[in-house]
Amino acid sequence: MAQRDIAIIGGGPAGLMAAEVLATAGYTVTVYEQMPTVGRKFLLAGKSGLNITHSEDFAQFAQRFGASSPKLQQALEDFTPDDIRAWAAGLGTETFVGTSGRVFPTAMKASPLLRAWLRRLETQGVRIKTRHRWLGFDPDGHRFHTPEGEIMVQPDAALLALGGASWPRLGSDGTWTEILAEKHISVSPLKPANCGFDVAWSEPFRQRFSGEPVKSVAATSTAGRFQGEFVISRHGIEGSLVYAHSAALRDQLEQEGHAALILDLAPGRDASRLARDLARQDAKASFANRLRKGAGIDGVKAAVIRETHRQANMLSPDALAHLIKTLPIPLLRPRPIEEAISSAGGIAWSELTGDYMLKTSPGLFVAGEMVDWEAPTGGYLLTACLAMGRTAAKGIDSWFSRR
Helix, strand or coil: CCCCEEEEECCCHHHHHHHHHHHHCCCEEEEECCCCCCCHHHHHHCCCCCCCEECCCHHHHCCCCHHHHHHHHHHHHHCCHHHHHHHHHHCCCCEEECCCCEEEECCCCCHHHHHHHHHHHHHCCCEEECCCEEEEEECCEEEEEECCEEEEECCCEEEECCCCCCCHHHCCCCCHHHHHHHCCCCEEEEEEECCCEECCCCHHHHHHHCCCEEEEEEEEECCEEEEEEEEECCCEEECHHHHHHHHHHHHHHHHHCCEEEEEECCCCCCHHHHHHHHHCCCCCCCHHHHHHHHHCCCHHHHHHHHHHCCCHHHCCHHHHHHHHHCEEEEECEECCHHHCCEEEEEECHHHECCCCEECCCCCEEECHHHECCCCCCCCHHHHHHHHHHHHHHHHHHHHHHHC
């Protein structure tokens, strides 16, 4: 078995996890990465505190992947969030649970974990070849562009872990979709996930409030109702609360041509109480004072009301209370996929076996964001990528055992 040579194409979390599992099993493993170093997106994601997984009940955790949840269930069961915390601890990275239930390294950085991981892989004999860009298939193997020119490698099995199309400057540029399409492999178009949206802000509003956080609000879409905060951007809206709704809003825009994020600017008070408090205000007072004294709303929240409903100052207390509780923010389009935290779309599940081998290409496996699934932020993305890399690696091992 030690003579079996495995090519891991892509040096992100899914690829590196597969390399670790296969090297532990005694295979000869080479990781090919087009960038100068591996794990670049992993490092950027951890620049302000790596959200490695989530502590919520596993049954709920496993349902966070939408329509793909059943397809990912087994991989997640085989490498649970608790297993990920234990794996990180084995690399010298202790973790803690934040107030939101998200799990972070105590050091709040990705770099110590990645350095320790790479040291382990080196000790296991994993070879990492950087600046090797995958060009596609050769009749007998895989072609790569390298600083020394084009080469061809002939592994006994291979795993593609090339990522989606978000943050292409870090390596995930989605160019593999054209290569696979030429092999008649079904690939759903890559789309932005966990993304911001364009809004038709007026220029005065944009100049005054771009970069301002909108805190302590709730937002509703077909995805449900969530509480948190978001940020006004030059182009529209972005931030964690928006990302929680982004898949539903993106799909609604695509299917219906229009969508709005519905805001509750005063989630601590119901509409009837707001109406009473607003009715008590002096009708001769300015609109700003009535909002501030009657609803506790000022600053950017008050500006959003005026921006999206220009006649709000003319509304009755009941109508204004209703607007405050259900303020629609009409959306134009998602922000470009290059700006998104992650991407949706990818290789159709129907093309894969249960352990992520391409049905039409025996010995060729895929893992991570190349496959057609998506998840919200909160540790779900990274957990699924690690779990898929592990499952694909075990699939490679099983494939050799069956031959």
